Amino acid sequence: MFGDHHFLTLVLINLLGLAGIVVWYFQGRGRPMARLIVQILFFAVMTAVLGFGGILPHWVDQADLQGTGAYLAKSARILWWTHLAWTLVGFVRLYVVLEHRPREARLLQDLVVAAIYLGVALSITGFVFGAPIGTLAATSGVVAIMVGLALQNTLGDVFSGIALTLGRPYTLGDWIMLSDGTEGRVVETTWRSTHLLTGAHNIVVLPNSVLAKLSLTNLSRPDATQQMTLTIRIAATHAPHVIQEAMFAVLQSCKRIVKEPPPLVALKEIDAVAIGMDLLFCVAGPGDRLLARNEVIDLIHRHCETNGLRLAMSPQSYAVLLPATGDQPPATVMRPRSSGAL
Structure with missing residues (x-):
């Protein structure tokens, strides 16, 4: 296939391939769109030159491996395949950038690029x-099995990370709570x-295989708003509706606290001493819980x-004054909450 009449075609392909590498390098990583355009242009021109010259990059003939043009033929093909890889990788990286998820999609991106x-x-x-x-693939398969057996835990973390990335139970910036x-x-x-960055400003490193086995709650979905509940007891010196309004x-x-959804006051129990209730309100995010509660x-x-209201003690702290008997003074006994309290 490759003869002396292909000499100029091979030289042109090599020059285009090398020029594409130089231009691609000077584009820099900060311009993914410009890099992709350069890769597509050079790859398209190299493919057109190969087509007009009657050269097939995916077909090997013994004549390709002989003669003075053998080195040019090999380098031209290597450059063509290299530019093909760079073009495909450019599309992958550009897709990730356009989706505005460059960090959380890094696992899938690296897998596709590899x-x-x-x-x-x-x-x-x-x-x-x-x-x-x-033969090479069969040998590589045996080596891959040996490596896989030696790196079972690491590979478990890797594939668990891929599964978490595909399932997307969380993204970067989400606040999550695990079952443990x-x-x-x-x-x-x-x-x-x-x-994970905890509320105490510590970094918790969780292996992906461990994280994949735990159930988690994403506190940032569908939005970061989070409901809180505060239980209090007010002395039953006023009507329940007065205490509720206060x-x-x-x-x-x-x-x-946020006003949408609106906060609620839920009366929960009443006895001879106090009225128990839950204050239900929402905060803008998990980081606001402490300040809002305070x-x-x-x-x-x-x-x-x-409003003249008094906080009541917990039911477990009720004090009952027993009458005096004989020479014994009155005694105070701590009595737990009665099961008959409303």
């Missing part, structure tokens, strides 16, 4: 150098682990003083 380079390397080995790809009580914001995902005013005056507690104390 598959592209592996396929191109095998193609160059078989189509350029004429090596038996079948671990809670934090997802700040990084790698091949082997996921990093506590609702507390929630309305709190600046660190503000609500402070406002409860202020409104109780303003």
Whole structure:
């Protein structure tokens, strides 16, 4: 196939391939679109030159491996396959950039890029150098089995990371809570682990295989708004509706809670001493829980003083004064809550 009349065609392909590498290098990583355009242009021109010259990059003939043009033929094919790989990789990276998820899609991106380079390397080995790809693939399979057995735990983390990336139970920046009580914001995902920034500003590194086995709650979906519940007891010195209105005013005056959905006051129980209730309110995100809770507690104390209300003790702290017997003074006994309380 390749003869002396292909000499100029081979020289042109080599020059185009080398020029494409130089231009691609000077484009820089910060311009993915420009890099992709350069890769497509040079690859298209090289493919057109190959077509007009009657050269097939995927076909090996013994004449290709002989004569003075053998080195030019090999280098031209290698450059063509290399530019093909770069063009495909450019499309993959551009897709990730356009989707605005460059970090959380890194695992899938690396996997696809590795598959592209592996396929191109095998193609160059078989189509350029004429090596038996079948034998090479069989040998590589045996080596891969040996490596897989030696790296079972690592590979488990890798494939668990891929499964988590495909399932997308969380993304970078989401606040998640695991079934074992671990809670934090997802700040990084790698091949082997996921990093959480906890509320105490510590980094918790969780292997992906462990994380895939735990049930988790994504506190940032469908949005970051999170409901909180504060249980209080007010002395039963006023009517329940008066106490309810006072506590609702507390929630309305709190600046660190969101007003949509609106806060609620749920009367929960009543006995001879106190009225128990739950204050239900939402905060903008998990990071606001502490400050919002502190503000609500402070406002409860202020409104109780303003409206003549008193906080009641817990049912387990009731004191019962027993009558005096003989020379014994009255005794105080701590009595737990009666099961008959409403």
